[in-house]
Amino acid sequence: MSAIRLLVLGAVRQHGRAHGYQVRNDLEYWGAHEWSNAKPGSIYHALKQMAKQGLLLAHEVAPSTAGGPPRTEYEITGRGTEEYFTLLRSSLTSYDQSVDVLSAALGFVVDLERAEAVALLRERVAAIEGWRASVTEHYTPADGPESLGHIGEIMNMWVHSADAGAEWTRGLIARIEAGAYTFAGEGEPFVGVLAEGQENPYATGSVDPGDSR
Numbered sequence: 001m002s003a004i005r006l007l008v009l010g011a012v013r014q015h016g017r018a019h020g021y022q023v024r025n026d027l028e029y030w031g032a033h034e035w036s037n038a039k040p041g042s043i044y045h046a047l048k049q050m051a052k053q054g055l056l057l058a059h060e061v062a063p064s065t066a067g068g069p070p071r072t073e074y075e076i077t078g079r080g081t082e083e084y085f086t087l088l089r090s091s092l093t094s095y096d097q098s099v100d101v102l103s104a105a106l107g108f109v110v111d112l113e114r115a116e117a118v119a120l121l122r123e124r125v126a127a128i129e130g131w132r133a134s135v136t137e138h139y140t141p142a143d144g145p146e147s148l149g150h151i152g153e154i155m156n157m158w159v160h161s162a163d164a165g166a167e168w169t170r171g172l173i174a175r176i177e178a179g180a181y182t183f184a185g186e187g188e189p190f191v192g193v194l195a196e197g198q199e200n201p202y203a204t205g206s207v208d209p210g211d212s213r
Contacts, residue, residue, distance in 0.1 A: 003036040003104040006091060009084040010108040012056060012074050012075070014192065019071040020044050022109045030107060030192070036100035048072055055080035078201060088112070092120040095165070096125040110190065114183040120174050128166045132159060 011023045018026075024043050032038040051058040056074045076084065089112075091105035109117050141157060145152030175181075182189050 003032075003100040004038055004042050004046050004052070006084070006087040006101070006104045006108070007032055007036065007038055008043060008050065009055065009076060009080055009087070010104070010111075011083060012047075013076045013081065013111075017059065017073045019073045020047050021071075023047065023074075026192075032104070032135075035103055047072075050080065055083050084108075087109075089120055092117070093123040093127065095124055095131055095162070107192065110181055110183050112183060113185055117183060118173055118176055121169055121176075125166050125169050125203045128162050128169070132162045132166075135159065135162075185189075 007027055008023055011026045012018050014026075015022060020043065024040055027033065027038045027043065050056045051074065055077060057077050057198065059073045059075065061071045061073050088105055088108055091101045092109065094101075112120070135155065138157060139148075139155040145156040148155075176183075
């Protein structure tokens with residue numbers, strides 16, 4: 001699964017309505033251009049495609065009084081909201097998702113209720129443990145990876161990565177159960193998006209043709 005769909009749907013949903021440059025600005029604020037494929041072209045393409053698919057509703061906005069071309073603002077639809085939560089839940093439970101997909105899910109985890117977030121993360125731990133057990137039964141010899149030659153380091157790396165992923169997930173579960181963060185239904189959420197016109201200290205400053213649309 002690509003992280004871009006989850007990132008774009010989540011950013012639009014947080015704003016209520018947002019034009020493409022706002023979405024790009026938010027994702028750069030989160031550093032998503034560094035750890036995912038959320039580059040300007042990908043963001044604007046995703047907005048248009050998901051509008052065609054009925055996940056977003058496109059609103060044509062009149063030009064500003066200062067001039068300039070009209071912009072399109074996007075709003076998430078009912079189908080888009082369903083897709084968003086499906087992607088979010090899947091990204092939190094699947095042990096084999098790439099790190100950018102998991103990172104995107106962490107950015108929106110508080111849109112879930114606390115108990116559900118914990119349950120999904122427990123599923124993730126169980127999946128990691130199940131994968132590790134099946135792999136080490138066949139691919140991790142007692143004498144260490146050297147007995148398989150240098151290619152033994154491939155599975156050695158994956159097993160160690162799985163162990164680290166499980167340990168980190170258990171730590172996150174413990175923090176959430178101890179009361180960290182504000183989840184759905186618990187009060188005012190943390191605001192992770194920029195207000196219209198708010199300066200983004202992490203903006204790349206690169207110009208894309210889609211910025212004005």
